[in-house]
Amino acid sequence: MPSFLLDSARVGWQGAYFTDILGAPEGIVDHGHERYCLQRSLHREARRTLGRRAWQEMPVGFSVWRPGDEQRFHWRTGGRSQFLFIAPDRAATVLGHDRPLAGLGHETPSHSPVLELIFDALLADLAQGSPAGSLVGDSLIAALVAHLSAPAVRRSNGLSAQARDRAIDCIEARFAEPLSLQELADAAGLGIRHFSRAFRTATGRSPHQYLLHRRVEQAKVLIRQGLPLAEVAVQCGFSDQSQLTRTFARHVGATPGRFRSLAR
DSSP states (O other): OOEEEEESTTTOOTTEEEEEEEOOSEEEEEEEOSSEEEEEEOSOEEEEETTOOOOEEEOSEEEEEOTTOEEEEEEESOOEEEEEEEOHHHHHHHHTSOOOOOOBOSSSOBOOHHHHHHHHHHHHHHHTTOTTTTHHHHHHHHHHHHHHOSSOOOOOOOOOHHHHHHHHHHHHHHTTSOOOHHHHHHHHTOOHHHHHHHHHHHHSSOHHHHHHHHHHHHHHHHHHTTOOHHHHHHHTTOSSHHHHHHHHHHHHSSOHHHHHHHHO
C-alpha cells in the first residue's frame, strides 16, 4: 500500500488537489482521467504497458494527463511521486476559455524547470501549514495552468488604481477569513490568470504576501494590547498559535513572545 506523506485537503484550493505519495514497490494503473493529472516522478521506475511483455525504464520527470486520457500499465521499483489534480472547469476559469491544456511526458516523463519550481513552492507552502490560506496554492496553480496553455493569450495591461484599491479593500475587510484568489480577482474585475502578476506590479507584493503582511501587522497591535497569543492567532486568521509564531518570526525576526517583551 502507498504511504501518503502530505496533501492539500485541509487548505481547500479551488478545483485542485495535491498529494505527495511514497508508492508501493509494484502495482497496476488501469484507468482514464476525469481531471488534469500532473505527476512528478521523483524516482526511476520500470513500466510495462498492459498486454505487452517489454519493460521500459522511466526517468525522473513530469507527465501531464488530460481529461479523457488513459493510463494502463504495470509498474515495479516504485517510489515517491507527487500528483496535482485540476478540474477542467478550474482551468477554463483561469484561462477564460475551454481549450485543453497541452499534454506532456506520455511516453517518458519530461524535464520542466517551471513545473519543478511550482511544485516545490506548493510543497513548501503546505509544509508550512499554508499561513495565507488558499492564496498561495491558487496563485501557483493559476500560473501553472497559464504555462501549460496553448496557444498563449494576450497579457493583461495591469490594475487600475480603482481595481487595486478594490482588491486591497477586500483584504482589509476580510484578512482574518479564508480568502481565495478568485474572490480577489473578482473584486478587482480582472481574470484570475492575470490578477496575481498585475497585483504584484501595482503593490510590490503578491496577494498572499500582502495578506500575510496585513495579518502580521494586526498581530503586532493585538500583542501590544496584551491579548493571549492563542486569541491573537484566531483574530488574525491563523489556524493556531504555532502557525502565528512561525509566520510572525519569519516576517518580524522575533517570536511573538519576544516582540511583546521588547514592546513593553
